Amino acid sequence: MSGFKTHTGKAASLKRDHVDTDQIIPKQFLKKIDKAGYGEFLFYDWRYQSDGQENPDFELNQLNTKDSSILITGNNFGCGSSREHAPWALKDYGFQVIIAESFADIFFNNCVKNGILPIRLPKKEIQRLYSEESPDVISHLIVDLENQHVVNGSGEHFYFEFDPYWKKMLLNGWDEISVTLQYEDKIKRFETERIVN
Amino acid sequence: MGKTIIDKLWKNHVVAEEKNKPDLLYIDLHLIHEVTSPQAFAGLREKNRKVRRPDLCFATMDHNIPTADRFNIKDETSRLQVQTLEKNCEEFGIRLEGLDSLQQGIVHVIGPELGLTLPGKTIVCGDSHTSTHGAFGALAFGIGTSEVEHVLATQTLWQNKPKQMNVKIEGELGFGVTAKDVILWFIANYGTNAGTGYIIEFSGSAVRGFTMEERMTLCNMSIEAGAKASVIAPDEKTFSYIQGKPYAPKESEFNARCEAWKKLVSDNDAVFDKVIEINASDIEPMVTWGTNPSMCLPISGQIPAAESSLSIEEKQSIESALTYMGFQGNERLKDVDVQHVFIGSCTNSRLSDLVEASAVVEGEKVHPGVRAIVVPGSQSVKREAESLGIHKIFLHAGFEWRDSGCSMCLGMNDDIVPEGERCASTSNRNFAGRQGKGARTHLVSPIMAAAAAINGRFTDVRSIMQTKNLEVDRYVGI
Ligand code: SF4
DSSP states (O other), X not given: XXXXXXXXXXXXXXXXXXXXXXXXXXXXXXXXXSSSOOGGGTTHHHHBOTTSSBOTTSGGGSXXXXXXXXXXXXXXXXXXXXXXXXXXXXXHHTOOEEEESOBOHHHHHHHHTTXXXXXXXXXXXXXXXXXXXOSSEEEEEEEETTTTEEEOTTOOEEEOOOOXXXXXXXXXXXXXXXXXXXXXXHHHHHHHHOOOO | OBOOHHHHHHHTTEEEOOTXXXXXXEOSEEEEOTTTSHHHHHHHHHTTOOOSOGGGEEEEOOSSOOSSXXXXXXXXXXXXXXXXXXXXXXXXXXXXXXXXXXXXXXXXXXXXXXTOOOTTOEEEESSGGGXXXXXXXXXXXXXXXXXXXXXXXXXXXXXXXXXXXXXXXXXXXXXXXXXXXXXXXXXXXXXXXXXXXXXXXXXXXXXXXXXXXXXXXXXXXGGGGTBSEEEOOOOHHHHHHHTTOTTSOOHHHHHHHHHHHTTOSOOTTBOOXXXXXXXXXXXXXXXXXXXXXXXXXXXXXXXXXXXXXXXXXXXXXXXXXXXXXTOOSOOBGGGOBOSEEEEOTTTSOSXXXXXXXXXXXXXXXXXXXXXXXXXOSBHHHHHHHHHTTHHHHHHHXXXXXXXXXXXXXXXXXXXXXXXXXXXXXXXXXXXXXXXXXXXXXXXXOHHHHHHHHHHSBOOXXXXXXXXXXXXXXXXXXX
């Protein structure tokens, strides 16, 4: 995986709370055995009508949001199932950053492990991100992981917290398993010396 | 300062502790199923890596499999997923309870049933309801597929220690109130975010009074309150449940293990980041009306209307839930008809669930407008129930009696609820589309599901129990 340093892109908004993983990628698409090609099924039930046509009312089907790479959303995003198909679908669709008021725990980890940057910002700041733009899309947003801030079109900076360990992993695009395998001695020692309960 | 049970479980598993890093935790048991594992095994193969401790892994197939004609998986992609798991387990030397196994079942039902789930263990699975195993005093949580791969390769995970919450449930539960109602009530009152960032310890006299199966129901749904995991301190009930199970410690070492397990309790002076106290007698039989588990009311309740709510967001969320669920607002729950009843899932498909529901069903008929199915949590549960004759009660009433699997909990197999129809379901998630596109799910306890099956609408099961003169005792589980 290549490292994540900064990203500049267009941001689409999905102003909903509690978007669960069943909505992000419905279960009928979990039957594949590889990681590729989930993007076309992202938000399937919202995105398409029952006749298979695009739903013209859905936020991400608007002309001005189509090539967004940043998703801005509400509270408790990614709640529900542990399915990693959710970040695979978001990434395959083209999203590299998700800004939300809060994330479900497993989903947050799943994002980081797939090179998607999940950013928590307070609601007020999320509202301010939009400043002078249309209410649904921000054409130019800069996301800087090194300095942990987001900069909007009017040059306003929004600082976000990020765990130092995951930051390092993301910045360098390290393969976590390779890192952990360097702890082999410690793992072995644990296995021989541990307290068994 | 004293330590909580969570502190103790955590500390016993730290492999490496470094500044500015999460802790590297050792994993004692890795449960695997067909849906979230194929890409993890593929990742290992790609990098030429081995499974570090195949002896600490255990696999079953549950999410995808048919419950009616189990060996005949019609859907090609489902079949491929099941075959892929078989192939992966064989190649990497992992035990698998496959479709033809007498011990096959839902991963969170068979772990405890086989004695794999033990106090003091760290347990993970690529499934969010792994929290179930916390009922035994284990630190158990769900993980994603990258983490599945990480555990396969290293038997460890990097984890930041969450905050800790003590949820004390004191007093006695009322007549006809179950562990399912307790956890639904908790989420209804404290929200789906209540546990975000926390591990919960459930304590208090009501919890001590619970059977192991009731404790599993409670811990199972703690994830729906946003918690990373939940745990209940092990006690004599835990030990006697475990004793004699196939993979439990053998007789010779069992007592010594129990002595060690007894230390897994929170010290009296342990401090939690947050404490919530609940009075068990406040709780009534609950029914969800909306599209997340916090949209939930006592059976006597009335569905909210959008205008009565406060903020714009709240109003919007109620409006969209009402629309999806086909309500105007202000309906009484007792007036709501159901077309499907599902008794199953890792929340409520164990023997006591089926026994309790069957007592309500006995001698009655399923309402003509209802299709009702019972899906035991495992083939062992199914056999035990059959040996008690419970299947006959259900079949005679007009229920379908199926083989084990996740089934209508998530509708990945053929068991789905058609668009616009309502299901009284003993599962754990009522998200839009969970049981099928446009399906309307109402979460309830097994006895409430049984009552809905008979009357074709939501009913206060206590009235049926009173009419039938059912002993209160019968409802504290077996
Ligand atoms: S029964 Fe439902 S919640 Fe439980 S493991 Fe299966 S799909 Fe997940």
